[in-house]
Amino acid sequence: MTTPLGLSADTARHVPAESPAVREPRHVPLAHLVRGGIVEGVHHGSAVALGPGGHTVFATGDTEVAFYPRSALKPVQAVALVRAGLPLEGAELALTAASHSGDERHRSGARRILERAGLTGDALRNVPDLPYGAAEREAWLRAGHGPTRLAQNCSGKHAAMLLTARLNDWPLEDYLDPAHPLQRLIADTVEDLTGQRVAGVTVDGCGAPLFSVSLHGLARAVARIATAAPDTPEGRVAAALRAHPEMLSGTGRDVAGLMAAVPGLIAKDGFEGVQLAALPDGHAVAVKISDGADRARMPVTAALLARCGVDPAVLSEFATAPVIGGGATVGRLCAVDALTPPAV
Numbered sequence: 001m002t003t004p005l006g007l008s009a010d011t012a013r014h015v016p017a018e019s020p021a022v023r024e025p026r027h028v029p030l031a032h033l034v035r036g037g038i039v040e041g042v043h044h045g046s047a048v049a050l051g052p053g054g055h056t057v058f059a060t061g062d063t064e065v066a067f068y069p070r071s072a073l074k075p076v077q078a079v080a081l082v083r084a085g086l087p088l089e090g091a092e093l094a095l096t097a098a099s100h101s102g103d104e105r106h107r108s109g110a111r112r113i114l115e116r117a118g119l120t121g122d123a124l125r126n127v128p129d130l131p132y133g134a135a136e137r138e139a140w141l142r143a144g145h146g147p148t149r150l151a152q153n154c155s156g157k158h159a160a161m162l163l164t165a166r167l168n169d170w171p172l173e174d175y176l177d178p179a180h181p182l183q184r185l186i187a188d189t190v191e192d193l194t195g196q197r198v199a200g201v202t203v204d205g206c207g208a209p210l211f212s213v214s215l216h217g218l219a220r221a222v223a224r225i226a227t228a229a230p231d232t233p234e235g236r237v238a239a240a241l242r243a244h245p246e247m248l249s250g251t252g253r254d255v256a257g258l259m260a261a262v263p264g265l266i267a268k269d270g271f272e273g274v275q276l277a278a279l280p281d282g283h284a285v286a287v288k289i290s291d292g293a294d295r296a297r298m299p300v301t302a303a304l305l306a307r308c309g310v311d312p313a314v315l316s317e318f319a320t321a322p323v324i325g326g327g328a329t330v331g332r333l334c335a336v337d338a339l340t341p342p343a344v
Helices: 070-083 090-096 104-116 134-142 155-167 181-194 215-226 233-243 254-261 294-307
Strands: 028-035 038-050 056-060 200-203 209-214 266-270 274-278 284-289 320-325 328-335
Touching (some): 028 320, 056 294, 070 090, 070 233, 090 233, 104 155, 155 181, 181 209, 209 215, 233 266, 254 266, 254 294, 274 294, 284 294, 294 320
Antiparallel strands (some): 028 328, 038 056, 200 209, 266 274
16 A cells, blocks of 8 residues: 555655745855965855764755755655656666756657657657757757757656656646646655755746755755665665766766766756765765855865765865966865865
């Protein structure tokens, strides 16, 4: 016997606490851009690292205020779809949680998901766009193509939403309506995995409903996915992400590179400077860069993963980025000293 969430009847559901506060976040400096020995730029934000038991290893900024996770929420959304009967595994399940680059394997994967529902790309309701990856976008434009729904980086998620709706005999035309059974299920799963009520609902860039939680709650959610038993929806999603990081992102993307460098890690980025990562032992980190700068996301994440016990040498390529002047390296972008583990 299962519940509407797809949980077995004897599985304890996490009862969500109150929703996080809605107010202006109290962010703090997280990353410095140093040029010629002088701090030229400062990226503010908030960050949290959790230990295997869910205790806080490190936190700075405002980790309890409500914010929108953007695409970093996709692994949680994928869990909701699997709970509702989504039968995908492997690469196609990874694509369900992807912000993909839009190359042929990504577009073909989305088509295959739609075909399982007896649908074509015309059924998608995400926003038409060019491929997200720079090389993929350039090749697409050279071939004379314009924006399409399949090329848009969320097409895998939308295709999987449609397949889930079809399998449950739910309406297809309004699958993005927050009142749709599919979206109510996703909201319920967000509350279950984060352990807190949703603070607000808006529309993400792709057109799907987006649910606001806290950075701390999002770290709890990714930790639950990373540590789940293999035969659970969470465990199935985690296995797919670990096995297919380039379906989750794309060739040359930093998320795929980080997952390849740290065995067992699952990671997901989101627009506006959001990054999640979690280890199989339950360590998890969540980062929000307040100005939305993508360049500061990974150095801060690397510093937190080092606090979680990952070898800093393994993280070195993600921990800094060079600052160039006159064709030479004259500085670096890096996490602030306060984030660096004392032993490093």
